[in-house]
Amino acid sequence: MKPILAAFAATSLLAGCATPAPTDARDQFMATLQGMCGQRFEGGLAYAIDPNSEFRGKKISTEVVCTPAGVRMPVLVGEDRSRTWIFTRPAAGLELRHDHRHPDGTPDAVTMYGGMAKEGGTARSQAFLADAATARMVPGAETNVWTVSLSEDGKVLSYRLERHAKPRAEFVMTRVASRT
Structure with a gap:
């Protein structure tokens, strides 16, 4: 009987040391992104309200880059490397920012726009x-909602922009093998 009790006690101690899974959906989302570090996604524009969108017909790609401050996803549109999505978890919630830069690295006039995650995410x-x-900063963007989603199998990343409760654009990217 003593070996069984010793095994139970050891299992209980080890279980107490395990890091509990995040229960807040915002923490879970950040954990999902952090679990994707180094993964690359490629795709294109799936939908745009503007038929002359600058994204139309161009390959769109990103790589998940984890930093101590959060997760960065540099977005390439064709050869344009001016955009980065930045996800952070400040005390106020979960935040998405859009960092736009000129080729020399200086900030664009319209940069670091975004906002906080609303309730009910997963x-x-x-x-x-x-x-x-x-x-x-962006006229007309007061009702913008950006939705970032990852498929259950982790192979498809989508980014959708709505304005005035109507879809404006959506990018769909599929995970690709990492460069070695």
Whole structure:
């Protein structure tokens, strides 16, 4: 009987040392992104309200880059490397920012717009509402909602923009083998 009790006690101690799974969907989403570090995705524009969109017909790709501050996803549109999606987890919630840069690395006049995740997201999908700074910076963007989703199998990443509760654009990218 003593060996069984010893095994139970050891199992209980080890279980106490395990890191509990995040219970907040925002933490779960960040954990999902962090579990994708180094993964690359490629695809294109699946939908755009503007038939002359600058994204039409261009390959869109990103790689998940994890940093101590959060997750960065540099977005390439054709050869244009000016965009990066930045996900952070400040005390106020889960945040998405769009960092836009000129080729020399200086910030674009319209950069760091975005907002916080709204309630009701999941470990694989979060919707981010435009904040007041975004509304001041980008005329008409006060109702923007950006939704970032990852398929259950982790192979498809989608980014969708809505404005005034109507879809404006969606990118769909599929995971590709990492470069070696």
